[in-house]
Amino acid sequence: xxxxxxxxxxxxxxxxxxxxxxxxxxxxxxxxxxxxxxxxxxxxxxxxxxxxxxxxxxxxxxxxxxxxxxxxxxxxxxxxxxxxxxxxxxxxxxxxxxxxxxxxxxxxxxxxxxxxxxxxxxxxxxxxxxxxxxxxxxxxxxxxxxxxxxxxxxxxxxxxxxxxxxxxxxxxxxxxxxxxxxxxxxxxxxxxxxxxxxxxxxxxxxxxxxxxxxxxxxxxxxxxxxxxxxxxxxxxxxxxxxxxxxxxxxxxxxxxxxxxxxxxxxxxxxxxxxxxxxxxxxxxxxxxxxxxxxxxxxxxxxxxxxxxxxxxxxxxxxxxxxxxxxxxxxxxxxxxxxxxxxxxxxxxxxxxxxxxxxx
Amino acid sequence: xxxxxxxxxxxxxxxxxxxxxxxxxxxxxxxxxxxxxxxxxxxxxxxxxxxxxxxxxxxxxxxxxxxxxxxxxxxxxxxxxxxxxxxxxxxxxxxxxxxxxxxxxxxxxxxxxxxxxxxxxxxxxxxxxxxxxxxxxxxxxxxxxxxxxxxxxxxxxxxxxxxxxxxxxxxxxxxxxxxxxxxxxxxxxxxxxxxxxxxxxxxxxxxxxxxxxxxxxxxxxxxxxxxxxxxxxxxxxxxxxxxxxxxxxxxxxxxxxxxxxxxxxxxxxxxxxxxxxxxxxxxxxxxxxxxxxxxxxxxxxxxxxxxxxxxxxxxxxxxxxxxxxxxxxx
Numbered sequence: 054x055x056x057x058x059x060x061x062x063x064x065x066x067x068x069x070x071x072x073x074x075x076x077x078x079x080x081x082x083x084x085x086x087x088x089x090x091x092x093x094x095x096x097x098x099x100x101x102x103x104x105x106x107x108x109x110x111x112x113x114x115x116x117x118x119x120x121x122x123x124x125x126x127x128x129x130x131x132x133x134x135x136x137x138x139x140x141x142x143x144x145x146x147x148x149x150x151x152x153x154x155x156x157x158x159x160x161x162x163x164x165x166x167x168x169x170x171x172x173x174x175x176x177x178x179x180x181x182x183x184x185x186x187x188x189x190x191x192x193x194x195x196x197x198x199x200x201x202x203x204x205x206x207x208x209x210x211x212x213x214x215x216x217x218x219x220x221x222x223x224x225x226x227x228x229x230x231x232x233x234x235x236x237x238x239x240x241x242x243x244x245x246x247x248x249x250x251x252x253x254x255x256x257x258x259x260x261x262x263x264x265x266x267x268x269x270x271x272x273x274x275x276x277x278x279x280x281x282x283x284x285x286x287x288x289x290x291x292x293x294x295x296x297x298x299x300x301x302x303x304x305x306x307x308x309x310x311x312x313x314x315x316x317x318x319x320x321x322x323x324x325x326x327x328x329x330x331x332x333x334x335x336x337x338x339x340x341x342x343x344x345x346x347x348x349x350x351x352x353x354x355x356x357x358x359x360x361x362x363x364x365x366x367x368x369x370x371x372x373x374x375x376x377x378x379x380x381x382x383x384x385x386x387x388x389x390x391x392x393x394x395x396x397x398x399x400x401x402x403x404x405x406x407x408x409x410x411x412x
Numbered sequence: 413x414x415x416x417x418x419x420x421x422x423x424x425x426x427x428x429x430x431x432x433x434x435x436x437x438x439x440x441x442x443x444x445x446x447x448x449x450x451x452x453x454x455x456x457x458x459x460x461x462x463x464x465x466x467x468x469x470x471x472x473x474x475x476x477x478x479x480x481x482x483x484x485x486x487x488x489x490x491x492x493x494x495x496x497x498x499x500x501x502x503x504x505x506x507x508x509x510x511x512x513x514x515x516x517x518x519x520x521x522x523x524x525x526x527x528x529x530x531x532x533x534x535x536x537x538x539x540x541x542x543x544x545x546x547x548x549x550x551x552x553x554x555x556x557x558x559x560x561x562x563x564x565x566x567x568x569x570x571x572x573x574x575x576x577x578x579x580x581x582x583x584x585x586x587x588x589x590x591x592x593x594x595x596x597x598x599x600x601x602x603x604x605x606x607x608x609x610x611x612x613x614x615x616x617x618x619x620x621x622x623x624x625x626x627x628x629x630x631x632x633x634x635x636x637x638x639x640x641x642x643x644x645x646x647x648x649x650x651x652x653x654x655x656x657x658x659x660x661x662x663x664x665x666x667x668x669x670x671x672x673x674x675x676x677x678x679x680x681x682x683x684x685x686x687x688x689x690x691x692x693x694x695x696x697x698x699x700x701x702x703x704x705x706x707x708x709x710x711x712x713x714x715x716x717x718x719x720x721x722x723x724x725x726x727x728x729x730x731x732x733x734x735x736x737x738x739x740x741x742x
Contacts (some may be wrong), residue, residue, distance in 0.1 A: 189589040262579075296491065298580075
């Protein structure tokens, strides 16, 4: 394998935040000849402005047409970043699965035929590890989940990783990088989690408190960019340092937790989904029960990237960037603390004086 | 966490959490009054104390409340919440430790002040209070105030409330990956290899060590080259003498056993009060693993070392029992 910089890059899912950010960065790089952005829908206007000289290809990756795009443009680097976790945004769960899994199969079939393809970068998710009480505290890349994720996004991701591994076996000359991102957060990105923490009253599962590891959106873009520009084959966990407890994150955002008994979670989840407020899929609920933390040693040592934002810093940046108004402002809490303290001090001084008098 | 230092009175902060020996000196020296007041009287400010002390205690309490409300504390990768453990869990257990079981520790110098070590102890008492008391012992009576990171059973983490409390107090699932990760990051890890066989054994079998699992703890110590500290706990067997086991009920509830003690379930909730036995916890001489020839994948080596640890604990138990005249008076 040659260490060649990419010249023609194809990015999927370019109507969404992360792929669009990547495309705009690549487009700003003169050494890259062409940047092709593929999606079924055009990007929203604010993203479109940033895309620069990215050539938009309005195509469905489920359609064999994508093969023609790849071969005619002589694409050498494919960044598959369209994996969607959000059934509401992609028109329901079945459409999401169709787009995620069938789309990947078509894309990989096209790549396998195209001699020009040298590098494949897959944006995957740490959700492939699942979430259960029997999990190790930290997942390393070599670990596999106790049982395959039963549905939703995590199942799609696990299947997609399987197809990508198969592709890697059939095209050993292609360098394949799989990036397992933890939950993304930041002032701009829209994810299940950013909508969840923006709820004024945040539903949690009664009796459980998950460990949450987050990745800042800017770090995610940088990791994708590095994987695109350099040849770093392998599977890498990508996440910020440190963890937040779910309860702690809710407190830091100044939200109020609303513990729901395990049995009622399904009903609350459905209500929230139909109100288009948040997505509570079964996988999401298990994540809220137990959480998930990944070991990022390989990212730091082999991939050579240390996220700038830790979990806590990324979360705080999200809270301040979104202007989330805390239900109880932190200044009030500090004031109350000071006031109670002064009150106690004056009370003790007052008590001492009359006590002596009485004696 | 420098931002947590809002009140000048408050000196005992997370950042100053004594990890190493040299941290302990300045902490105790800087504000001995606040420190002892916080420890002895718990969080409640006693009225008879001089004002400066209870004021400091109140300041600590308020600062703690503020940190909790604002989420301004740190949790490690395993979910261990040192702030909550030091200010809530241990103070709650302390009366049980000091006044109820009157725990006496022996050989605390055998537990290293810094670096990873594996504390291996006997398990007993129907309800695993022995593990909690060992954790209090190592925090309160060890000069370096060490936190014991215990390896717990799957059942514990599956149970709502208990599972999340267990994680917050520093426990993690008994798996080699977790044990090795904790040991290699310099934590003091506690393991009770007898598991449910030990904690739920009938009263007639008291102080007879059960099988020591599959020796996974030994290979974890061998791989991370950390010493094994054998610990013997005497007194825990008598807290809930298990004289019967309602197996069908246990199966129904998904528990490994459903104990019958002289007071439980006969006296209902009153039966949940442990008998006030007198406890001794002895930490034996550490068994170094860094100079052992052979590797952690050699089953025979692992079995031999497991046996050595088990034998050491059993002999210590017999010796302590020989010195004890009465289970309740010591």
